[in-house]
Amino acid sequence: MAEQNRTSVAELVLEGLSERAEVKAALFVLLLLIYTLTLLGNMGIIVVIWGDPQLHTSMYFFLGSLSMVDICFSSVTAPRTLVNFLLERKTISFTGCMGQAFFYTVFVTTGCFLLAVMAYDWYVAICNPLLYSSVMTHRLCIWLVVGSYIGGVLNSIIQVTFIIRLPFRSSNVINHFFCDVPLLLALSCASTYINSMILFSMAGVIELSTISTILISYIFICFAMLRIRSSEGRQKAFSTCVSHLTAVTMLRRTTIFIYLRPSSSYSPNTDKVVSIFYTLVIPMLNPLIYSLRNQEVKSALRRTAERITVRL
Template identity: 50%
Template sequence: MDCRNQTLVTELFFVGLTNLFQHEVALFLVFLFVYLVSVLGNLGMITLIWMDSRLHTPMYFFLSHLSFVDVCSSSAISPKMLTDIFVEKKVINFFGCAAQLWLFGHFVVTECFLLAAMAYDRYMAICKPLLYTLIMSQQVCVQLVVGPYAVGLISTMTHPTFTFCLPYCGPNIINHFFCDLLPVLSLACADTHINKRLLFILAGALGVLSGVIILVSYMYIVIAILRIHSADGRHKAFSTCSSHLMAVSILYGTLFFTYVCPSSSFSLDINKVVSLFYTAVIHMLNPLIYSLRNKEVKDSFRRKFERKKFLIAR
């Protein structure tokens, strides 16, 4: 398409979630609650791990960074989404769209590889318990955390750069509530075949790599657990992995549904619902999963709460 005689688009407009006032009020209240629980839950988890010396282990070191990533990822989308609910013109400029796309993509990739690092940590704890403290030193843990941030940073620099180098001549309306890559690419007045192929290759490679690390780690973990003769021992070993498995299943399941399943198989409205789940709800679920299903976290919280009550009573 020849764009030379057309006005270049500098702003994008979101269709949003709904135009009915009753639905807008309900959605605002629900997702404000989800966002607040997500932020407070994850910051609470970080604070608890930082304050309790009993939780200064590799597992909780990774969990504190997972909580930090959840706060950042949720904050890249939810505040804008919440402010747009009651606004008639849900507008974002190209710079804001690029920043949102980059930030969210960066933290999603980082979270995938943090979960892979946590799977490797569980593998070392269960399969090589005698060497665990020696191998999972502070230096190794830092490297296993820096790696996901670096991979997320490098991988997500590619897509926004190539996406916003394309000409945009109109229309400029996105049937979504945030700047997701594929809806933005659909507005470009140029061939986006290379961009979509690059997205598929890079996202697929990152997803497969992190997924394989998790899968292989759990294959060895399952084999090690089956070799434990005691039923209590097997239950205890599996309980240390159950929260992580739930977090992995929820994140990878929603990402698979959104980016791997053919888009023509589902309506845009269904894709928006799924997007709501992995942009907002998952980040609220992670601290709940790790707090409600983790005895050490519950015990730590109980100790802090009882100590606070004791100090107040005095």
């Protein structure tokens, strides 16, 4: 009876991106294309890294792990969003909505931690190249990735556990195309002050710790780059850092906008556009960002293409 009193909403309605037929058709084609490119691009990165022995280093191990997170991250929202374009009534069960919010939080948090880990990895590679292989061992790399996932799971468990305790008996309409923690808090008919503080605190701790790691790493990297005498070595280090900083900047700006801002500034339409960018567009762009400016990845892509051509 207590559980029934807390949550009596059996299903939720996702309003989606638009109700206009012509807009829905265009968005369906666009998002399907983006999602397809996301899968192909990130799977391609994973296959190239796995199949090329020259890329079996910690740097590319983390890049492959980030590609896997991008695939899972976009797959949490994209398939459901595409299916909803074809349905008249876009409903999702309360349990399904909780599951979507849970896995969404897991992968967005894991991605933040992985970007910080990659910054530390490049700090060791550029600032301590002679000790790189002894510091960044395969065992440590696995634990850093596992730790990133553990951080994502713990954050998600805390957020979802406190949401489940809230009563949902008034509205069941979410003015968005997927379930997220702030959107679920807005539906509750009870005070969400504690949940909001937990959300803000957890997001603040994650952002502060990861951004601090990235900034400190790049401060040391900048000093190390100034000591590199050869222009070729400086250019290689600069290209690697620019790729990573581009990915960090895109993800951080959107996550800070969504999770670390006053609730009074909430705008459904703006949030939908920003959400499309960081749930679908950024995972699609990451393989391009890391491959176009990375000579080793481009060389590995050419070798993989040549092997495929020879076999055919």
